[in-house]
Amino acid sequence: MTSAPSRSVAVVTLGCARNEVDSEELAGRLSAEGWTLVDDAAQADVAVVNTCGFVEQAKKDSIDALLEANDLKDSGRTQAVVAVGCLAERYGNQLAEQLPEADAVLGFDSYSDMSSHLTAVLNGHKPEAHTPGDRRKLLPISPAKRQEGASGLALPGHGDAPTLEPSDVEVASPVSTPRVIRARLDGRPWAPLKIASGCDRRCAFCAIPAFRGAFLSRRPSDVLAEARWLAEHDVKEVFLVSENSTSYGKDLGDLRLLDTMLPELTAIDGIERVRVSYLQPAEIRPDLLDVMANTPGVAPYYDISFQHASGPLLRTMRRFGDRESFLTLLDDVRRRTPNAGIRSNVIVGFPGETEKDLEELEQFLVAARLDVVGVFGYSDEDGTEAESYADKLPTDEIEARLEHFRTLTEELNLQRAEERVGERLDVLIEAEEDEDGELRFVGRAGQQGPDVDGVTYVETSDERPLATGDMVSVEVVATEGIDLVAEVR
Numbered sequence: 001m002t003s004a005p006s007r008s009v010a011v012v013t014l015g016c017a018r019n020e021v022d023s024e025e026l027a028g029r030l031s032a033e034g035w036t037l038v039d040d041a042a043q044a045d046v047a048v049v050n051t052c053g054f055v056e057q058a059k060k061d062s063i064d065a066l067l068e069a070n071d072l073k074d075s076g077r078t079q080a081v082v083a084v085g086c087l088a089e090r091y092g093n094q095l096a097e098q099l100p101e102a103d104a105v106l107g108f109d110s111y112s113d114m115s116s117h118l119t120a121v122l123n124g125h126k127p128e129a130h131t132p133g134d135r136r137k138l139l140p141i142s143p144a145k146r147q148e149g150a151s152g153l154a155l156p157g158h159g160d161a162p163t164l165e166p167s168d169v170e171v172a173s174p175v176s177t178p179r180v181i182r183a184r185l186d187g188r189p190w191a192p193l194k195i196a197s198g199c200d201r202r203c204a205f206c207a208i209p210a211f212r213g214a215f216l217s218r219r220p221s222d223v224l225a226e227a228r229w230l231a232e233h234d235v236k237e238v239f240l241v242s243e244n245s246t247s248y249g250k251d252l253g254d255l256r257l258l259d260t261m262l263p264e265l266t267a268i269d270g271i272e273r274v275r276v277s278y279l280q281p282a283e284i285r286p287d288l289l290d291v292m293a294n295t296p297g298v299a300p301y302y303d304i305s306f307q308h309a310s311g312p313l314l315r316t317m318r319r320f321g322d323r324e325s326f327l328t329l330l331d332d333v334r335r336r337t338p339n340a341g342i343r344s345n346v347i348v349g350f351p352g353e354t355e356k357d358l359e360e361l362e363q364f365l366v367a368a369r370l371d372v373v374g375v376f377g378y379s380d381e382d383g384t385e386a387e388s389y390a391d392k393l394p395t396d397e398i399e400a401r402l403e404h405f406r407t408l409t410e411e412l413n414l415q416r417a418e419e420r421v422g423e424r425l426d427v428l429i430e431a432e433e434d435e436d437g438e439l440r441f442v443g444r445a446g447q448q449g450p451d452v453d454g455v456t457y458v459e460t461s462d463e464r465p466l467a468t469g470d471m472v473s474v475e476v477v478a479t480e481g482i483d484l485v486a487e488v489r
Helices: 017-032 056-075 086-098 108-122 143-149 208-212 220-232 257-266 286-294 311-316 323-336 355-368 395-419
Strands: 008-013 046-051 080-085 190-194 237-241 273-276 301-303 341-348 372-377 424-435 438-445 456-459 471-480 483-488
Touching: 008 017, 017 046, 017 080, 017 108, 017 190, 017 237, 046 056, 046 086, 046 108, 056 080, 056 086, 080 086, 080 108, 086 208, 190 220, 220 257, 257 273, 257 286, 273 301, 286 323, 311 355, 323 355, 341 355, 341 395, 355 395, 372 395, 395 471, 424 456, 424 483, 456 471
Parallel strands: 008 046, 046 080, 190 237, 237 273, 301 341, 341 372, 456 483
Antiparallel strands: 424 438, 424 471, 438 456, 471 483
């Protein structure tokens, strides 16, 4: 039974691009059930807040968003606030007890029947709060057995919709192709596209596998169907997201599935660029690098999760590699793609981190010439191995190390941006702005990932008009911080 047409919902998204996919799938489900989607939570009967539970600051931002949405009950149309997403999945009933302002706290298992839950909330029946559990235990240990074991398992962003009939989806698909359950929540010319969920790695500092589950690939046919749907909805760039893209296909019996799927994605009519995210250095294969470098339409972009560069400390983190092997990997990337854009994240202040470890990290960062580096200070995460480690560093020492490396990487990233002056790049135009009375366009080069990697400001003459969604060839003429300034030539 569908909800009354007059009922409206706003989906508020926090966190990463994977959460954005989950939000658009939720929006597609609700739209199919008769809900009206609105952008402004103040104009919605229900505000659904898709939370992030990754690190302490993300948790705080999510709670702040829930409290802000709750305030709308006094000033706007909003009648209820519902928490979903990673924070809700990870803490469930504990979050519900500590945050009574949320009218419901729902886990991933609730997504397929979200309309019924929201209807119940509006009718004054508060659903029982989600009880957290280790989602790694929901799938077989053997990757080869997981696809069969995933039947009926809630997998946000995978588009599985057993409760919907083909006529219910936003865009009807041919019977012979997979159905797509998704609604666009913005007009951007790019969109994230989930290729897998979960992670099998056991990094000592990371809680994600416990609440996102074991690694599970989406079938290529589903990924391609959703990419075609996105192209039909004016998307020019698809951003492939997962917790670990280099594991894609291992549970489908072929680790080269990403290699074979990339050319199929770039061949889709309307898709002009495909971007791959989150590569684990220990799992990057030469064959994958070859395909990324030699397939027209694949962005020259390498999002590689290094986390540190000291071999001994990486072992303590339950990771692999060291400064020398990482620099060799970067040489391999640049030999294939000389103008590659490369980003990474590092953690400082991990338990037991020594001055020698810091020297290794600094030497690596100076030599690596990365375009963007996110630097994070270590903090204990509930349920992780590192939470029990000895040799914890004082908070003020972690803050000092964080400040030093953020200052260092900011300078190194500025230098890397300046090295791009004179390069020719392909830029996807995403918006326009007025700069001191002069119109200029804002976009991203293939070397710049969404939201966190800087932008390219494109200047053009009246004879060369541009519009959002255009892919243009430009020459970089200057920089503004890590952002690039370019001209159409």
